[in-house]
Amino acid sequence: MLKSASNQVVFAGIRKILNTPSNVSSLVDLRDLRFGYGATDVLHGVTLNVPRGKVVAIMGGSGCGKTTLMRLIGGQLKPKSGLLKVCGESVPELDRTGLYALRRRMSMLFQFGALFTDMSVFDNVAFPMREHTELPEVIIRDLVLMKLHAVGLRGSAQLMPSELSGGMARRVALARAIALDPELMLFDEPFAGLDPISLGVIGQLIRKLNDALGASSIVVTHDVQESLKIVDYIYFLSEGKVVAEGTPDEIRASRDPWVHQFVWGETDGPVPFQVPANPYEEALLGAQGA
Amino acid sequence: MRRTTIDIWVGIFVVIGVLALLFLSLRVGNLGSSKLQSPYVLQARFDNIGGLKVRAPIKSAGVVVGRIDSIALDSQNYQALVTMKMDDRYRFPKDTFATINTSGLLGEQYIGLEPGGDPENIEPGGVIKKTQSAVVLEKLISQFMFSAAEKGNAGDK
Amino acid sequence: MLDGLLSFFSFIGSRTISAVWRLGFAARFFGMLILLSGSSFRRINLTLREIYFSGVMSLIIILVSGLFVGMVLGLQGYDTLARYGSEEALGVLVALSLVRELGPVVAGLLFASRAGSAITAEIGLMKATEQLDAMDMMAVNPIARVVAPRFWGGVISMPLLAALFSAMGVLGGYLVGVVMIGTDSGSFWGQMQASVDFQRDILNGVIKSMVFGIAVSWVAVFEGYDSDATAEGVSRATTRTVVTSSLAILGLDFILTSLMFRG
Structure with a gap:
């Protein structure tokens, strides 16, 4: 599917033209990061770091603040307090220009791809190149075909996004995300709503x-089995806190009840099946008195 | 491929839009007809100009020979001082008679010039001495008509 | 009772506050839009594309409506003028009504419902499907790349559409008045030319249509950008665009008319 040796040369070459890689060993560094919408806190002090070249997964149930964390790293939200460094730069302190300069070195894959619906697949992948480089159209054409080839969709270059299946759209979005050879890739639920084959393809890609x-990657997901296959390190997030972390092997062997429940998908455990409420008897019998 | 078809349509759109503007300006409006060749200025005083407006035509024997450039009140003798831009091709004798007329019942008011017999012409910048004001009855009618036709725009300026 | 009254007042109050909030955001958004408009002109292709979508695609409805409005004006105007025996003023009536009022206003209303709603829906949908976020994450400012070209496309299209509407209307009036009813062609055009002043009538009409173009485009892009990122939010924003920009056109028309034709 991917001739990594030959592509690596091309990719690395373009990166040198566009920007110089920073020489910080951990690409993303969060320490005691807090964030909230208004009065309600979503993240209560998250500490994690992403070393260069690694794929790190952030897992947790729905609504535990995974996507929020992603948006904080991308600079779309500002934290209340704590340290947030990406490529050695403190994201919350950057102005718009600085943030945009930083974002050129990262890319984000949105949950449903977020392809531009008014452009063809080719133009979607060419979009970041046309916006950020002065490369002639001939070179952009070759680069786009290379990126599409890397995700196996060179044959679909002229299709419109509405003509793609969910898995193909995700792969096009992936091609677009690597268009400018980012140092950091953020994946927001890359496996959501995919059939098992597409899911495996995306994981391998x-x-x-x-x-x-x-590059280094952060994968936000709740698909445990697929992530355990591809990632180097895993953080478990629950109610805005890191509750467990480790390599895939450590996670599989973990005796932690929370991790055990999550990995094996048990309905009851530290995360209760029932949303906290007043006692059952009271709710049913008390209603008569009201 | 699609780029060029969009370009051609936008081109067509802009061209016919500008043509429509030209049509409005030249055929519907008075931009085309008001081009006077190197005009010269004449002035006339009237006791009452009625509903006469700036840019109204100056006619002699029914031919448009100029347009009104400005209307002001002469505060010395409280007469209306009308400045006219005249077509350079036409000159009028010194005893020319200027009257304020109305074209038809609903039509606009204009200044009519009736040349006299004086051998000398009025110099550019000169003043027409003999004038006849708009009659009061006509003013009333015109005001009524204008208010009916233009909803109170009569009497502007 | 008191509770109901109290909640009624707090409802009114919160609605007022949120309306003022939105207005402030709309003004700030307009400022950003103008500041970030450079690329709409540097990369003129982006704006040309939007002129195509808002201008060219509105051509048919504008031309046909203009023709019909002009024809109706011709019929009604003839009927009324004939009572006073001044059929020859038909041209003046048709031209003045169109150039001063109906051209800019009706073309503006049609533009709001045809192009304005489409702009809102498009931007709203891009927001709902995270396309704007994706662009922002690619270090491409969505206001510069998506919003500004659509705004300027609308602003450029609107005066041209209004002029086309008026021109078609005058032709429609001519068709009915001269070709069908048989008033004199010479006096139709002659009286029209004598009474319609370039500066006072035509230029003011063009200024009106420019102002309407800015208002409608502003409302349309803002409602799209500010819409809730759901299917329902987008549909509500589209409705709001048509309602708000129609009211804005009529309100602005009154203000502009009183400034232009009374001073």
């Missing part, structure tokens, strides 16, 4: 592209 580009 994330791993291979990350290695081919020499």
